[in-house]
Amino acid sequence: MSLFAPPLARLIEALRLLPGVGPKSAQRMAFHLLEKDRDGALVLAGALRDALEILRHCRDCRMYCEGELCLICQSSHRDEGLLCVVETPADVVAIENAGFYRGKYFILMGHLSPLDGIGPEELGLDRFPERLAQGVREVILATNPTVEGEATAHFLATLAERAGVRASRIAHGVPMGGELTYVDSGTLSHAFSGRHRVAHSGDVSDSTTETL
Amino acid sequence: MRATPASLAPGYVLHRRPYGETSLLAELFTRESGRLGVIAKGAQGRGGRGRGGGLQPFQPLLVSWRGRGELPVLADWEAAGPPLPLQGDALLGGFYLNELLLRLCRRHDPHPELFLAYARALGELGEARPLVLALRSFEKALLDSLGLGPMLTEDRSGAPIRPGQWYRCSPQGGPQPIVGPGRGPWEVPGTALLALAGEPLVIPPELQAAVNGLFRVLIADQLGGAPLRTRALWQALRRPAPADLPREPEV
Numbered sequence: 001m002s003l004f005a006p007p008l009a010r011l012i013e014a015l016r017l018l019p020g021v022g023p024k025s026a027q028r029m030a031f032h033l034l035e036k037d038r039d040g041a042l043v044l045a046g047a048l049r050d051a052l053e054i055l056r057h058c059r060d061c062r063m064y065c066e067g068e069l070c071l072i073c074q075s076s077h078r079d080e081g082l083l084c085v086v087e088t089p090a091d092v093v094a095i096e097n098a099g100f101y102r103g104k105y106f107i108l109m110g111h112l113s114p115l116d117g118i119g120p121e122e123l124g125l126d127r128f129p130e131r132l133a134q135g136v137r138e139v140i141l142a143t144n145p146t147v148e149g150e151a152t153a154h155f156l157a158t159l160a161e162r163a164g165v166r167a168s169r170i171a172h173g174v175p176m177g178g179e180l181t182y183v184d185s186g187t188l189s190h191a192f193s194g195r196h197r198v199a200h201s202g203d204v205s206d207s208t209t210e211t212l
Numbered sequence: 213m214r215a216t217p218a219s220l221a222p223g224y225v226l227h228r229r230p231y232g233e234t235s236l237l238a239e240l241f242t243r244e245s246g247r248l249g250v251i252a253k254g255a256q257g258r259g260g261r262g263r264g265g266g267l268q269p270f271q272p273l274l275v276s277w278r279g280r281g282e283l284p285v286l287a288d289w290e291a292a293g294p295p296l297p298l299q300g301d302a303l304l305g306g307f308y309l310n311e312l313l314l315r316l317c318r319r320h321d322p323h324p325e326l327f328l329a330y331a332r333a334l335g336e337l338g339e340a341r342p343l344v345l346a347l348r349s350f351e352k353a354l355l356d357s358l359g360l361g362p363m364l365t366e367d368r369s370g371a372p373i374r375p376g377q378w379y380r381c382s383p384q385g386g387p388q389p390i391v392g393p394g395r396g397p398w399e400v401p402g403t404a405l406l407a408l409a410g411e412p413l414v415i416p417p418e419l420q421a422a423v424n425g426l427f428r429v430l431i432a433d434q435l436g437g438a439p440l441r442t443r444a445l446w447q448a449l450r451r452p453a454p455a456d457l458p459r460e461p462e463v
Contacts, residue, residue, distance in 0.1 A: 019233055115226075116229065147303065150299065154299070155448075185294045189295075
């Protein structure tokens with residue numbers, strides 16, 4: 001016999017859907033919403049319903065959006081010729097927060113994982129060549145540096161090559177501010193094979209020994 | 213059979229998937245204990261810490277686990293060498309080896325000689341040579357260690373295999389002499405069987421198709437009809453236009 005009235009038990013059970021939420025936390029959340037923040041609970045319920053009813057996948061990049069296209073895909077300030085392929089919407093957020101990228105995205109919603117039965121069809125990659133045909137000059141493959149991410153990048157690079165579009169892979173190497181001693185050997189070997197020539201230190205003509 | 217605890221045993225990860233919110237369920241292939249499933253607690257994500265990141269396929273590992281149940285706990289692991297540099301098609305070849313092991317080897321069934329063949333095959337895949345020899349060598353070792361390989365030097369009556377003769381290599385019994393030329397992948401010339409008997413494996417170009425076909429049906433016969441997913445991916449990569457070609461029939 002449960003200690004809780006059925007609606008309360010259902011709420012606690014529902015909250016346990018969230019990642020990192022066990023029975024204890026779910027109970028605390030439920031009591032908090034019911035006792036201390038009933039308005040907040042209504043807002044949460046409404047937001048959840050709206051999100052589920054209104055949100056859909058963007059036609060071009062598959063990010064969650066309200067209309068047919070997301071804000072990034074609608075934007076006219078973005079470089080149409082650059083397409084960055086990532087595994088999840090969270091990857092887009094990470095790249096956008098870094099603030100250097102001005103192209104568009106294609107979100108896979110996963111990666112190829114042949115041993116789990118996730119192939120090109122499950123990822124909807126049959127639509128990828130169409131997307132490339134929309135004036136893309138370069139595909140930047142930003143899938144994770146896991147074996148599945150590499151296999152996915154290889155597959156997409158082949159599709160890009162067939163479509164006559166240049167494909168590049170993001171570099172893997174030593175993290176900024178990191179120390180070589182703590183870097184694993186796989187990352188180190190990538191860092192070495194992907195090394196690049198140090199650019200010339202610039203025009204020295206306008207600086208004299210007294211400049212500094 | 214159950215796992216016995218081990219400390220720093222040589223092994224590879226064949227496959228892993230999330231288990232709970234932070235752990236991984238990893239399928240290992242180890243030298244002394246064969247294939248085994250383990251729970252790697254707290255190993256999910258955060259590859260940068262070199263922990264979950266190290267628990268990747270194609271990375272030689274030393275693994276320690278405790279517990280004797282069906283799913284022991286992975287207590288510790290460390291790299292036993294640099295990860296094998298598999299890229300592109302070689303990477304798909306590596307996934308193919310892993311799928312074969314997962315589909316055909318039972319858990320807790322030691323195959324030390326197959327472990328060596330696996331390590332050697334991964335090394336060969338990383339050497340940017342034609343993949344076909346590495347894959348066929350491994351398939352041969354796999355079928356042999358499971359007791360499913362064809363007899364290569366004698367036919368079913370005990371007579372030596374003759375180069376000029378054709379043979380039908382049905383899964384039951386040894387090769388049966390037939391009037392050539394063969395019809396279908398089960399029927400191969402004696403030269404192909406003799407080439408397969410060689411160590412290290414060398415397959416002359418004119419026998420390549422016969423050998424590929426024979427191994428494909430020998431393995432398909434063991435898989436019980438379910439196609440290999442890595443092969444489907446391999447074929448998808450080679451289909452000129454994914455949308456407008458019919459699916460290739462499974463052999």
